[in-house]
Amino acid sequence: xxxxxxxxxxxxxxxxxxxxxxxxxxxxxxxxxxxxxxxxxxxxxxxxxxxxxxxxxxxxxxxxxx
Numbered sequence: 848x849x850x851x852x853x854x855x856x857x858x859x860x861x862x863x864x865x866x867x868x869x870x871x872x873x874x875x876x877x878x879x880x881x882x883x884x885x886x887x888x889x890x891x892x893x894x895x896x897x898x899x900x901x902x903x904x905x906x907x908x909x910x911x912x913x
Contacts, residue, residue, distance in 0.1 A: 857908035861897075867913065869902040870894045 862870045873891040880888060897905065906913060 851910045853911060854908040857905055858912070861905050861909065861912075862894075863909075863912045864896075869897040869905045871897050871905075 873895050
């Protein structure tokens, strides 16, 4: 049986927590930050946990990260 392949874009963008949740960087923090409020910029600092539906897709992309 051949090995399953990991999506190389997913392994660069997502990390798994010890409890099996998926961490991802927050979108909208690269440029044009003057158009965002300070509250938006503060709240989206760091990483976030993905929603369940999105996490299931990422886990399918990364079969050996579980």
